[in-house]
Structures are given as structure tokens and as C-alpha cells.
Amino acid sequence: MVTKVVMPKYGWTMTEGKVLKWLKKEGELVKKGEPLFEMESEKTVTQVEAEASGILRKILVQEGTVVPVGETIAILTEPGEELPSSDTLKQMVEEKPQIVEEEKIKISPAARKLAEEHGIDITKIKGTGPDGRIVKEDILRVIESEKEVVKVSSLPAKIIPLEGMRKIIAERMALSARTTARVLLTIDVDMSEVSKLRQSLLEDVEKKWGVRLTYTDILVKAVAKALEEHPIVNSILVEDKIHVMESINIGVAVALKDGLIVPVVREANKKSLIEIALQLKELIEKARQGKLSTEEATGGTFTISNLGMYGVGVQMQIINPPEVAILGVGAITDKPVVINGQISIRPMMTLSLVFDHRALDGAPAAEFLVTLKRILENPYILLI
Structure with missing residues (x-):
């Protein structure tokens, strides 16, 4: 029996993966569940296990290649079974996963003609005409912007290729x-x-x-x-459906030399403060060593990004899809505040909640922040 090895889909938003390293050679026996190759995707590197046993007859994608x-x-066969004929093999390889047809792009005939003449990809253009229709002026703006890029590119500069983790993040x-x-x-919190x-x-x-x-x-x-009290904030938005998640899996953004990664503390609401501290320490160490598993870096339902150590205050963070909210944590700084009519100096911190208004309205988002402020200003409840 011939078995196809395909690029797996890990995570809601994954569309492609890079084959970093084959862990087996052609002709070697592979057992089901045994690591077969290393893959980079979703800002993680993970070992992909074989879904069936057999002989690795043919490697079709070389290391370093990105595929959908x-x-x-690759192709696996039973021991003693020969590789299919070249025509059969070609037919198997060319079988593509079913792709849902994208919504037809609205574009005026003049704009389409101009885009074709200049080799412009209209799928990347946001139309400014009625109902988002791409008009001629939109194409002209792209042409002018490309001219500016040519001018700038002629200046001396250090070139950093947008590839690997940096490309995925972008x-x-x-x-x-x-x-x-x-x-x-x-919201400002007294810490x-x-x-x-x-x-x-x-x-x-x-x-x-x-x-x-x-x-x-x-x-x-x-x-x-706080998410236990406001479950709608602990949601993900997939294909126009809001999924209010039962598990509270909190991602924590970790800065790396060439980008960032978001390890996930799963079931954080069921863990003690000490358990969270121990797990987070381990996850951060693995993240910086590039050893996070896919499970440890995907499946988040809410993300925290702490830039307070840099003295940052208010932050307009980018939401980590398909999540619907992210919390930016600012620096703790001594500020004068009025308490019971008296000015007092307190260590204050600004929390910045960025949320997707498609899934979450202002009132529940604000209520979540108020609850979080109450907990942080009375934190001993966290020890219970």
C-alpha cells in the first residue's frame, strides 16, 4: 500500500510549512509515530511524526523548501513493495487539497487593464470605490508607490531578507x-x-x-x-463564527534575536501562581533555544505582551489571530494620584487592551479591564 506524506496543518491560520530536515533517509524503515522530519511554521520548529509505517521510498521535497x-x-510503501510507475506517482503528487474559491474581486475594467499592463497583483489591493471596488486611481497609487521604492532602493543600505521567522511574523x-x-x-492600575x-x-x-x-x-x-468572569474575551474568530473557548490558554510574547514567539500556558485558570511561574520559566527557556513544540506555541485564546521593562506606556498591539484580544502591559512608574482627596505617589501601570470589534463590543471589553484592575489591586485572591 502506497502512503502519501503531506505537509500537515498545525493551527487555525497555518497555510504553508518549511521542511527543515529529514530525519529518515530514502530506503529506511519508518514506524508509525516515529519522527519523520522537522518543520518550521507558525513561528515554531517541530518534529512531525509518521502517520503510517513503511519504507521511505521517495523524498519529493528537499530540505529548506516551503510548501503549502x-x-x-514524500512517499511510503510497504516493505518489499515497489515504487509506483512515474505516471502514477506524478498523478498522486499533483493531487491538490480542495481549495475553496475566493470571493470574486470587484474591479473596474479600466483598473483591471492598467493592473495587467503593469503586472500588479490585484488581490493585495484594497479598493476605495463603492462596495470596496478597485478603481483606476487605486492602481495608479500602487504604480507611484513602486516608483518611490525604486528610488529608495538605490540608496546605500544594509539589506535584511524578509525570510524565515521574520517573514512568518510579517x-x-x-x-x-x-x-x-x-x-x-x-486603564491605569495601582500596583x-x-x-x-x-x-x-x-x-x-x-x-x-x-x-x-x-x-x-x-x-x-x-x-x-478575569477571563473566567468574562468568557467572551476568551474567544477566537474563525470563518465568521465566534468560538467562546472553554479552555483559557494564555500566550505570552517572548522577544527573540530575530523576531518573537508566543509560548502558551494552557489551562492557566486551573494552575496555581507557582505552577504558572515554573511553566512560564520553562517555556521561555525553550523558546529562546528554539525547542518549543507545536503544542507549546499554538492554541492560545488570549495573549499578553509585556513591554514594561522598556519604559513603554500605552501600546497599540497587533492581535494574534484568530484570537480577538491582546493585552499590552506598560511600565510600572511612580505617579501622583488622588486618594481620598489627598495626593499620593503610587506605582502605576497602564494596561492597553486591543480587541477585535467584529467579535467584541466596547462595554464587555471595558468590563474585563475593570475586573482585571480590581484583581491586581487586591491580588491576594490569586493565592486561593
Whole structure:
């Protein structure tokens, strides 16, 4: 029996993957569940296991090649079974996964003709005419912008290719910016009690568990608790359907040398503060070593991005699709605030919630922020 090895789909938004390394050679025996090749996608590198046993008869895609999801990349056969004829093999390889036809692009005849003359991809143009129709002026703007690119490209510069992780990030962020209706809400939080709580636990936790408790650990726990009270914020939007997720899986953005990655703390609401601290430490270490599994870097339902260490305040974050919200965490700075009619200096932090208005309205988003503020200003509930 001949078995096709295809590029798998890991995650809601994955459309292609790169074959980084074959872990078996042609002619070798492969057992079901055994690692077959390494793949890069969705900002992760993972080992893909064989879905069937057999002999790896033919590798069709070489290392370093990017292929669409569902494309055949290798052929397995039973031991002793010969490789199919070249015609049969070609037919098997050319079988493509069924693709849903895209909505017809609205474009005026003059605009279409001009685009064809200049070799412009109209699928990447947002029309400004009635009902989003692409008009001639839209094409002319693209032509002028390309002229500017030519002028700029002639200047001396260090060229950094948009490839690998950087390319994946660029594509996902551009997709998010194009397809989401982003709205920003901010709220200031008095972090006095969180600072006291962290300081009181710091030494004992580090001595007993070998982990240094961070503000991010506390934020993950607090956000998980707030999401329990506001489940609509813990949603994903897929194919015009809002999925209110039962599991609260919180992604934490981690900066890398050549980009960023978002490891996920699964079922964060069911974990203690210490369990979150231990798991997050492990995930961050694996992320920086490039050893995160697909499960550890996908499946998030809400994302936290903490840029407070850089002194940043309000942040207009890009939502991590298909999630519907992301929380930007600002720096903790001493500020004068009025408490009971008196001016007091308190450690204040700005939280920036960016949400997709297609799935979430302003009121429930604001209510979530208010709940999160209440928890952080009375954080001892997180120890229960």
C-alpha cells in the first residue's frame, strides 16, 4: 500500500510549512509515530511524526523548501513493495487539497487593464470605490508607490531578507491588521499591592522552587481569573463564527534575536501562581533555544505582551489571530494620584487592551479591564 506524506496543518491560520530536515533517509524503515522530519511554521520548529509505517521510498521535497499545507512531500510503501510507475506517482503528487474559491474581486475594467499592463497583483489591493471596488486611481497609487521604492532602493543600505521567522511574523501581522477591526482601551492600575505580594513571596519561592517570581507570572494568573468572569474575551474568530473557548490558554510574547514567539500556558485558570511561574520559566527557556513544540506555541485564546521593562506606556498591539484580544502591559512608574482627596505617589501601570470589534463590543471589553484592575489591586485572591 502506497502512503502519501503531506505537509500537515498545525493551527487555525497555518497555510504553508518549511521542511527543515529529514530525519529518515530514502530506503529506511519508518514506524508509525516515529519522527519523520522537522518543520518550521507558525513561528515554531517541530518534529512531525509518521502517520503510517513503511519504507521511505521517495523524498519529493528537499530540505529548506516551503510548501503549502496538504501538498505531498514524500512517499511510503510497504516493505518489499515497489515504487509506483512515474505516471502514477506524478498523478498522486499533483493531487491538490480542495481549495475553496475566493470571493470574486470587484474591479473596474479600466483598473483591471492598467493592473495587467503593469503586472500588479490585484488581490493585495484594497479598493476605495463603492462596495470596496478597485478603481483606476487605486492602481495608479500602487504604480507611484513602486516608483518611490525604486528610488529608495538605490540608496546605500544594509539589506535584511524578509525570510524565515521574520517573514512568518510579517505575514501574520499584516493579515491581522487587514482583517481585524482593532479598538484600543486603556486603564491605569495601582500596583502597590502586587509589588508587596511579589516582594513577600520572592525569597521563599526562589529558595523552594528555584524560580524567580515575575510580574508577568502574576499577570497571567490575574488575566486567567478575569477571563473566567468574562468568557467572551476568551474567544477566537474563525470563518465568521465566534468560538467562546472553554479552555483559557494564555500566550505570552517572548522577544527573540530575530523576531518573537508566543509560548502558551494552557489551562492557566486551573494552575496555581507557582505552577504558572515554573511553566512560564520553562517555556521561555525553550523558546529562546528554539525547542518549543507545536503544542507549546499554538492554541492560545488570549495573549499578553509585556513591554514594561522598556519604559513603554500605552501600546497599540497587533492581535494574534484568530484570537480577538491582546493585552499590552506598560511600565510600572511612580505617579501622583488622588486618594481620598489627598495626593499620593503610587506605582502605576497602564494596561492597553486591543480587541477585535467584529467579535467584541466596547462595554464587555471595558468590563474585563475593570475586573482585571480590581484583581491586581487586591491580588491576594490569586493565592486561593
